[in-house]
Amino acid sequence: MKKDMRQVNLRVEDMPARWYNIIPDLPEPLPPPEGDMTAMGKGMIKECLDQEFSPDNWIDIPEELQETYRQIGRPRPVFRATNLEKRLDTPAELYYKAEGLFSPTGSHKINTALAQAYYARKQGLERLVTETGAGQWGTALSCAARITGLAATVYWVRAVHRWKEARRLFMELYGAEVFASPSENTETGRGLLKKDPDHPGSLAIAISEGLEDALSDDKAAYVLGSVLNHVLLHQTIIGLECKKQMEAIDRYPDVVVSCLGGGSNFGGIALPFLGDALKKGTRTRFIAAQTQAAPNLQGEYRYDNADYSGITPRLKMYTLGHQKDMPPVYGDGLRYHGCSPILRLLRNKGYIDTVAYPTDEKYVFESAKVFLSEEGFLPAPESAYSIAAAIDQADECRKSGEKKVILFNVSGHGFMDMEGYRQVLQV
Ligand SMILES: *Cc1c(COP(=O)(O)O)cnc(C)c1O
Numbered sequence: 001m002k003k004d005m006r007q008v009n010l011r012v013e014d015m016p017a018r019w020y021n022i023i024p025d026l027p028e029p030l031p032p033p034e035g036d037m038t039a040m041g042k043g044m045i046k047e048c049l050d051q052e053f054s055p056d057n058w059i060d061i062p063e064e065l066q067e068t069y070r071q072i073g074r075p076r077p078v079f080r081a082t083n084l085e086k087r088l089d090t091p092a093e094l095y096y097k098a099e100g101l102f103s104p105t106g107s108h109k110i111n112t113a114l115a116q117a118y119y120a121r122k123q124g125l126e127r128l129v130t131e132t133g134a135g136q137w138g139t140a141l142s143c144a145a146r147i148t149g150l151a152a153t154v155y156w157v158r159a160v161h162r163w164k165e166a167r168r169l170f171m172e173l174y175g176a177e178v179f180a181s182p183s184e185n186t187e188t189g190r191g192l193l194k195k196d197p198d199h200p201g202s203l204a205i206a207i208s209e210g211l212e213d214a215l216s217d218d219k220a221a222y223v224l225g226s227v228l229n230h231v232l233l234h235q236t237i238i239g240l241e242c243k244k245q246m247e248a249i250d251r252y253p254d255v256v257v258s259c260l261g262g263g264s265n266f267g268g269i270a271l272p273f274l275g276d277a278l279k280k281g282t283r284t285r286f287i288a289a290q291t292q293a294a295p296n297l298q299g300e301y302r303y304d305n306a307d308y309s310g311i312t313p314r315l316k317m318y319t320l321g322h323q324k325d326m327p328p329v330y331g332d333g334l335r336y337h338g339c340s341p342i343l344r345l346l347r348n349k350g351y352i353d354t355v356a357y358p359t360d361e362k363y364v365f366e367s368a369k370v371f372l373s374e375e376g377f378l379p380a381p382e383s384a385y386s387i388a389a390a391i392d393q394a395d396e397c398r399k400s401g402e403k404k405v406i407l408f409n410v411s412g413h414g415f416m417d418m419e420g421y422r423q424v425l426q427v
Contacts, residue, residue, distance in 0.1 A: 008245045010075040016240040018058040019233045022271045025278045031316035043214045043222035047119035051230035065118045073102025078245040083374035092397035092404045100413030107412030108265045109140035112234035116223045117148035127151040129214040130223050131206030134333035135167040137225030142176035152176040155209045159200035159328045167416050181206040188309045203336045204308035211311050226262030227340050235268025253407035259385035260288035261333045263340030265411040288354045289389035293327045294335045295356035318344045330420030331381040364388040365424040380412030381420045
């Protein structure tokens with residue numbers, strides 16, 4: 001293939017047929033969860049629970065699920081951002097994976113939503129319950145449940161639910177039941193609303209509510225869109241595709257960048273390359289872009305709960321504290337107190353660098369606008385963080401003269417997030 005291709009894609013039949021499980025390759029075993037696993041274990045899909053602690057390096061993607069991946073547009077392209085390179089006057093080569101493109105709901109979240117819906121139906125379940133922050137996960141789950149033949153219930157962080165009317169309608173079009181969280185539906189929600197009827201909510205609170213709901217129904221499972229090992233596993237299809245795509249143009253990334261909330265899209269693009277760093281000693285730099293509202297990779301490395309009420313087992317993580325108040329940001333998908341156990345271990349071992357951008361979000365939205373002006377695509381607010389960090393890396397190359405190959409993930413499109421752009425950029 002020509003080396004200066006603007007778009008690099010795989011043939012449909014070359015889509016990866018297995019996910020990569022990094023757990024056996026980690027430099028030390030993951031610290032085990034602490035406390036009572038019963039509630040979480042009972043509420044989860046069995047196959048996903050098995051995958052959570054699987055010792056196998058590779059896990060086959062069931063043929064029927066591969067079919068569905070093709071139905072929703074996989075494989076997805078890697079683009080070379082040539083115009084952006086020129087604008088930045090950088091000797092670096094910039095490549096990005098477009099996860100928002102061809103995604104029916106606009107982000108990478110559909111990759112794991114479909115996998116979880118597939119396993120839930122196989123187990124005979126009828127309803128999936130979840131939380132959502134920015135709304136991308138709730139939409140992806142609503143879509144996956146619908147096309148798999150299941151019902152969906154979504155607890156949506158109230159601060160975001162308020163301003164994303166269109167996205168709520170989108171979920172409801174898929175047939176999902178959507179509640180602003182805290183809600184009157186659960187004990188956790190009622191307790192918080194009593195203290196503050198206009199409580200803005202948080203992901204941790206919405207997780208508590210969803211778990212409470214799912215545990216009260218035998219035919220329901222509680223599903224998560226990030227943080228957990230099996231979610232990152234499903235997302236490795238992103239990085240596995242990228243690897244083949246970069247190989248096709250004879251490139252290997254010196255730097256891999258993405259935004260990190262709970263870690264699913266970062267893990268998705270980075271883990272296959274991190275596996276090389278662990279096994280073959282490759283020297284790729286991995287950079288996680290975060291918001292100062294929730295710089296969880298700079299938190300303390302200790303045991304903490306994944307949810308607000310403490311129903312979930314305690315995981316060893318970098319955490320800001322599970323009842324931490326975090327200022328609202330438009331990149332709400334990044335506003336979570338903890339990060340995936342796999343990534344936190346790798347961060348602790350020095351494999352992952354991090355940068356956190358100010359909560360006024362001017363810099364990241366300006367970066368998104370530069371990207372839009374040069375490459376034409378409107379990124380999701382979360383993806384704007386990834387773009388800002390990639391631009392910063394390209395700027396460093398301009399100063400040092402290094403010709404690095406930078407690969408970044410654009411985790412979603414921003415077609416439904418115009419309000420964020422309007423508010424932050426005053427357009
Ligand atoms: C949810 C979301 C994120 C953040 O979640 P991760 O699990 O850290 O990837 C980032 N980008 C988009 C578009 C999202 O929907």
